[in-house]
Amino acid sequence: MHDPFLTTEAAFRDEVLAFVRSALPDRIRDKQMHHLDLTRDELTEWTRLLHARGWGAPHWPLEWGGTDWPPLRRQVFLDTLQAEHAPDTLSFGTSMVGPILYTYGTDTQKRRFLPRILTLDDWWCQGFSEPGAGSDLASLRTSAVRYGDHYVVNGHKTWTTLAQHADWIFCLVRTDPTVKPQAGISFLLIDMTSPGITRRPIRTVDGGDEVNDIFFDDVRVPVENLVGQENRGWDYAKFLLGNERTGIARVGLSRGLLRRVRALLQDAGTTAAAARQCDRMLRLEVELRALEVTQFRILAEDPALGGAAANMLKLRGSELQQQISRLMLDIAGPDALYPAAEGAPDWSETIAATFFNWRKVSIYGGSNEIQRSLIARQTLSA
Amino acid sequence: MPTAKETAMTLIETEEQHMLRYMLRRFLAETCDSCPAGTTPPALWPGLAELGALTLTLDEAHGGSGCGTAELTVVLSELGRTGTTVPYVSCVVRAAGLIQAAGSPAQQQAVLPEVGAGRLMLAAADGLSGPDRITASGTALTGRARGLAPGAARIVVAARDGYGAAGLYLVDTAAPGVALQQGIGPDGSANDSLTLSAAPAELIASGAVVTAALAEVEDRSTTCLLAEAVGAMDAMLGLTVDHLNTRQQFGRALSTFQVLQHRVAEMFVEIEMARSMLIHAVAMAAPDADPIVRRAAVAAAQLRICTAIRHVGPEAIQLHGGMGMAWEHRVGHLFKRTTAIDLALGGDSAALDRLADAPALLTA
Numbered sequence: 001m002h003d004p005f006l007t008t009e010a011a012f013r014d015e016v017l018a019f020v021r022s023a024l025p026d027r028i029r030d031k032q033m034h035h036l037d038l039t040r041d042e043l044t045e046w047t048r049l050l051h052a053r054g055w056g057a058p059h060w061p062l063e064w065g066g067t068d069w070p071p072l073r074r075q076v077f078l079d080t081l082q083a084e085h086a087p088d089t090l091s092f093g094t095s096m097v098g099p100i101l102y103t104y105g106t107d108t109q110k111r112r113f114l115p116r117i118l119t120l121d122d123w124w125c126q127g128f129s130e131p132g133a134g135s136d137l138a139s140l141r142t143s144a145v146r147y148g149d150h151y152v153v154n155g156h157k158t159w160t161t162l163a164q165h166a167d168w169i170f171c172l173v174r175t176d177p178t179v180k181p182q183a184g185i186s187f188l189l190i191d192m193t194s195p196g197i198t199r200r201p202i203r204t205v206d207g208g209d210e211v212n213d214i215f216f217d218d219v220r221v222p223v224e225n226l227v228g229q230e231n232r233g234w235d236y237a238k239f240l241l242g243n244e245r246t247g248i249a250r251v252g253l254s255r256g257l258l259r260r261v262r263a264l265l266q267d268a269g270t271t272a273a274a275a276r277q278c279d280r281m282l283r284l285e286v287e288l289r290a291l292e293v294t295q296f297r298i299l300a301e302d303p304a305l306g307g308a309a310a311n312m313l314k315l316r317g318s319e320l321q322q323q324i325s326r327l328m329l330d331i332a333g334p335d336a337l338y339p340a341a342e343g344a345p346d347w348s349e350t351i352a353a354t355f356f357n358w359r360k361v362s363i364y365g366g367s368n369e370i371q372r373s374l375i376a377r378q379t380l381s382a
Numbered sequence: 383m384p385t386a387k388e389t390a391m392t393l394i395e396t397e398e399q400h401m402l403r404y405m406l407r408r409f410l411a412e413t414c415d416s417c418p419a420g421t422t423p424p425a426l427w428p429g430l431a432e433l434g435a436l437t438l439t440l441d442e443a444h445g446g447s448g449c450g451t452a453e454l455t456v457v458l459s460e461l462g463r464t465g466t467t468v469p470y471v472s473c474v475v476r477a478a479g480l481i482q483a484a485g486s487p488a489q490q491q492a493v494l495p496e497v498g499a500g501r502l503m504l505a506a507a508d509g510l511s512g513p514d515r516i517t518a519s520g521t522a523l524t525g526r527a528r529g530l531a532p533g534a535a536r537i538v539v540a541a542r543d544g545y546g547a548a549g550l551y552l553v554d555t556a557a558p559g560v561a562l563q564q565g566i567g568p569d570g571s572a573n574d575s576l577t578l579s580a581a582p583a584e585l586i587a588s589g590a591v592v593t594a595a596l597a598e599v600e601d602r603s604t605t606c607l608l609a610e611a612v613g614a615m616d617a618m619l620g621l622t623v624d625h626l627n628t629r630q631q632f633g634r635a636l637s638t639f640q641v642l643q644h645r646v647a648e649m650f651v652e653i654e655m656a657r658s659m660l661i662h663a664v665a666m667a668a669p670d671a672d673p674i675v676r677r678a679a680v681a682a683a684q685l686r687i688c689t690a691i692r693h694v695g696p697e698a699i700q701l702h703g704g705m706g707m708a709w710e711h712r713v714g715h716l717f718k719r720t721t722a723i724d725l726a727l728g729g730d731s732a733a734l735d736r737l738a739d740a741p742a743l744l745t746a
Contacts, residue, residue: 004665007389070386255744262742279734283689285743286659286682293658300390305654312651369644376643379650380623 005296009076016080023049024086032085033260034347035354037210040123040165047089047120056118057094064102064114071299075247079292082252083259092124092161093117095247096240097170100187104228104236113168113189127157127171127190127214128237135370137172138181138234142216144173144188146223146230151175151188153196153219159364163199163212166192172233179231187233189225196220206357241366248310248365249317251291257324258285264331280327287320308378311371318361318368325355393665399456406460409433414464419712420570422466431500436474440482444494451602451667455609455660462613465715467571469505469531471610473497476603477506477531477538483595484550484587493536493552505534507576509541510548510596516541518549522559522580529726532564532572539583540596548592551583558582569722570715597673601680604727605663608680608687611723612660614716615653615690618698621713622646625702636701645701649694656690659683678740685733691720692730 006013028042050056051065058074060066069077082088098117101109116122133140142155153173163169169190176184190197196219201209228236261281268274291313298309305312328351329336335348362368384392395403409429417423430436438453440446454475461470478497481490481504496502507527509516516525518541530537537553537560553560559581562574587595626637626646636642659682666679695717699706706713727733737743 004393004668005390007393008386072386072390258744262744278738282734282737282743283685286685286737287655289662289682289743290655290658290686293662294654296390297394297658297661300387300394302391302394304657308650309654312654316651316655372644372647373640375647375650379619379646380627380637380643382620382623 005293006076007072009073012073013076013080016077017084019053019055020081020084020086023053024084028087029085032087034350035357036350037208038087043087043090044120046087047118050089051118056089057098059095060098060114061102064110065118072296075295075299078247079252079255082250083256085256090120090123090162092126092170093120093122095243096126097124097168097189099243100170100227100236100240103239104187106224108224109189109227122167123162123165125160125163125166125169125192125212125214127160127169129159130156131158135367137237138185140172140174140181140185142171142173143177144175144186144221146175149223151221151223151226153188153190153216153221155216157214157216158211159202160199160212160214161210163192163214164201164209168192169214170227172237175233176231182234184231185233185237186230187227187236188221189227190216190219190221191225194219194221204357205359206353208353208357242310249291249295249313250321251288251295251317254288254291254317254320254324257321257328258288261324261327261331264328268331277327277331284320284323284327287316287323291316291320306378306382308375311366311374314365315368315371315375318365321361322358325351325358329355394661395456396452399452402453403456403460405433406435406457407463410460410464414466417466419465419710420715422468422570426466427468428500430468430470431498434498436470436500437498439474439479440494440498444482444490445498446494450669451605452664454602454606455664458606458609459613459616459660462610462615462719463617465614465617465712465719467569467719469503469572471603471606472506472529472531472573473504473534475606476599477504477534479599479602480506480538480540480550480595481552481586483598484591485552486586489552489584489586502536503531503534505530505532505537505574505576507537507539507553509539516578518543518551518583519580521551521583521585523551523553523578523583524559524580525578527576528573530562530574530576532574534562534574537576538586539578540592543588547588548596549588550586550592550595552586553578553581553583567722569718571719571722594673597677601667601673601676604680604684605660605667607723607727608656608660608663608683611687611691611720612653612656614720614723615656615694618694618713618716618720619646619649619653621711621716622649622698622701625705629703642701645697649697652690652693656687659686674741678737678743681733681736681740682743684727685730685737688724688727688730688733691724695720 028046031038058067058069058077062068101113130140144151144153169192171188171190172185173188174184175186196217198215200213202211203209265278297305332348332351335344336352339349413423413426413429435457437446438449441448481493497504507530509525509527514526516523516539523539523541535555539551539553541549543549559579561577565573567573626642627635629636663679663683666676698713699717702713705711
């Protein structure tokens with residue numbers, strides 16, 4: 001069925017589909033479909049396959065290995081890969097510190113770091129949140145005091161995703177405690193092998209360990225690792241956080257999940273319970289379509305939407321992802337409760353953990369409460 | 383050569399549609415803003431005719447501009463914002479649409495220009511589905527129908543003949559055996575109920591062309607009603623925002639309370655999701671669209687928009703506090719109008735029924 005919203009990108013979409021169906025290794029696809037964590041090597045393998053195709057970071061400038069694709073093409077690319085259960089490239093590198101560096105970094109920093117992000121030779125993690133600074137990130141207290149040619153960093157970052165694999169961390173640090181909070185923050189790149197850094201895993205409710213506490217105890221960081229100007233870090237952070245206008249809705253991921261749900265329900269027969277689950281699936285499919293069209297409207301810069309459109313996508317995209325996991329858990333039913341029993345399908349073994357883990361999606365990336373406040377600010381000032 | 387962005391924008395709103403929208407908005411503001419809530423100014427229908435708004439989808443031979451569903455949704459969403467009730471969908475989209483799709487050149491010529499000029503009220507009676515049935519014995523029609531455009535001079539009737547085949551017939555309301563009963567719906571809209579007792583009728587068409595015409599017109603009418611509902615929801619949100627920003631309690635504007643901020647945010651999001659599904663339905667209604675795919679797209683839009691209606695309407699009243707309960711306040715009439723639209727379409731329930739049998743919305 002032809003999707004008119006692909007407009008000029010229908011042929012490109014087919015090209016991406018053909019690529020991912022042949023190039024994505026089966027064992028990586030299987031892990032993704034079971035929501036299992038990939039090893040560093042596995043993500044690196046896929047990252048390098050994309051990079052070899054010239055598709056490692058399509059939103060980057062051409063000179064640093066990106067493309068000149070228009071926004072719609074970039075979104076079609078991302079959504080198509082996600083719907084085919086391909087892992088995203090490591091966002092901390094390709095979508096966060098990478099764009100910061102090619103926008104605000106020195107030539108030396110760009111040459112040193114950007115190519116190694118594309119090959120995943122450097123694994124980056126994000127040092128933003130702190131125990132006392134979540135939604136109120138500007139209140140962060142990790143300090144960086146300058147002593148000539150280096151900073152000394154002290155503090156505690158938390159919820160640091162996949163730091164166990166990380167070579168580098170980009171941090172928001174306080175370089176001036178005397179001014180209003182947003183005006184005293186700097187953006188610092190820190191080598192994870194620096195003396196004084198301690199990593200402690202955090203066990204999350206689903207039993208996984210994807211996030212960490214990172215402690216900085218008199219860590220020396222060369223001044224060359226400051227990005228941009230001292231005390232302008234908050235501006236760079238806003239740039240970074242505002243960059244991902246549409247990707248955070250993960251509509252491609254939800255599309256792939258709903259196709260699986262439909263396949264599961266097709267085999268489920270015609271019981272009353274299956275009929276009710278079908279109704280729920282239909283509602284979720286329609287919700288996904290509404291999100292896709294809204295995303296398309298954002299890319300087309302529909303003036304009716306306003307700047308809060310990305311907030312709306314994050315809000316509803318995260319809720320959709322959670323609702324899909326809820327439906328999948330219900331479809332699994334007793335198979336999710338008794339995963340060791342004979343006859344339980346593979347996928348039902350991990351669905352409960354996935355359901356619990358995905359409670360995070362309405363919390364991270366700007367909690368849904370913050371998203372509603374931002375949407376309201378626009379609506380009430382209209 | 384249009385840019386990718388310009389191409390994309392044409393699926394949302396073209397420049398011509400934008401101009402149509404703002405021309406209508408100005409006209410409707412002048413005509414309707416000062417009329418009391420819950421009323422429809424008599425000047426509205428003739429005014430729409432004069433603007434050419436009743437002939438948009440007629441072909442040029444009958445005085446129209448050959449526009450499609452997209453333009454109709456612009457008209458209906460602007461009408462929806464006003465909260466007035468005119469028989470645009472029942473007369474222009476449904477009844478005239480059936481004549482256009484299935485009528486002979488002579489029938490089209492006799493009826494369509496008059497409808498477009500606002501001089502002929504044409505109604506449609508569905509005698510095929512629902513609890514009402516109309517049967518044709520030769521060209522004599524017997525049975526009942528509801529929800530007709532009020533005060534019609536002619537009626538397009540869908541009826542089954544003795545073999546169970548569907549046919550379309552044209553009835554003159556002055557003919558013997560035709561009884562029309564006036565009624566007012568809970569949203570204040572006038573509508574007629576029809577009783578036919580061996581009423582003489584003129585055949586418009588029978589056979590496959592009737593089924594195809596009915597399906598096409600049904601989808602377009604549904605899309606138009608959904609557009610009207612989106613416009614009404616826009617108006618409800620606008621009134622709510624104004625109220626929250628102006629009304630003070632406990633020494634400050636209601637809009638400074640976070641709970642109310644979040645509820646207004648949810649209203650905004652619901653309306654934008656609804657609007658996106660309307661855009662989807664219109665995009666899938668291209669003239670060369672597969673009717674099965676088109677029908678599924680309209681059902682999907684109905685599911686989402688009726689869900690939004692059931693959230694936005696009550697929230698709009700609630701956020702107005704006691705004032706939302708006053709007859710004089712527009713918000714209540716907009717809520718009643720969207721409730722009536724939801725009821726007329728069968729709500730999210732009827733949409734789910736259609737989607738259950740439809741091809742999958744999301745394909746590879």
